[in-house]
Amino acid sequence: MSREFRRAMPLLPISMVMQLTELTARQIRYYEEHKLIEPARSEGNRRMFSLDDVDALLEIRELLDQGINMAGIKKVFDMRKTNNVKSSNKLSISDAELRAILREEMQQAQIMQKASLRQGDLSRFFQVKGE
DNA sequence: GTTCTTACA
DNA sequence: TGTAAGAA
Numbered sequence: 799m800s801r802e803f804r805r806a807m808p809l810l811p812i813s814m815v816m817q818l819t820e821l822t823a824r825q826i827r828y829y830e831e832h833k834l835i836e837p838a839r840s841e842g843n844r845r846m847f848s849l850d851d852v853d854a855l856l857e858i859r860e861l862l863d864q865g866i867n868m869a870g871i872k873k874v875f876d877m878r879k880t881n882n883v884k885s886s887n888k889l890s891i892s893d894a895e896l897r898a899i900l901r902e903e904m905q906q907a908q909i910m911q912k913a914s915l916r917q918g919d920l921s922r923f924f925q926v927k928g929e
Numbered sequence: 930g931t932t933c934t935t936a937c938a
Numbered sequence: 939t940g941t942a943a944g945a946a
Contacts, residue, residue: 812932823932824939842946844932 808838808846815847817907818900819855829858832868834875853896
């Protein structure tokens with residue numbers, strides 16, 4: 799059961815979840831309001847997300863990309879709770895898939911950070927107009 | 930500097 | 939949904 803334990807462990811700040819899911823902070827908070835996710839809170843009331851939360855968020859984004867609205871997404875999630883795990887196996891992504899996605903997106907996040915750093919360095923060679 | 934809440938466009 | 943303001 800340690801696998802599920804780690805999955806439910808609140809570890810990530812919203813900035814990480816934003817990069818992992820490509821959702822805005824606004825959207826993430828909005829989905830929380832609608833009970834699609836329930837991230838834990840820490841220290842100064844900051845949201846701490848678990849891998850389960852990221853998993854759910856990724857599925858939400860998937861449904862969103864398919865043009866499904868909040869009502870539809872809620873239905874799908876409620877079905878997932880009501881409908882037990884037995885009847886629909888392909889509905890939720892597997893551990894392996896989740897890890898694969900996470901590994902891929904975390905690498906991209908790292909690349910983006912490095913890119914940002916490089917851009918920061920390069921910016922010394924440019925003159926930005928206005929400011 | 931990051932994140933939170935609330936409120937308005 | 940995006941963005942702004944003010945607090946933590």
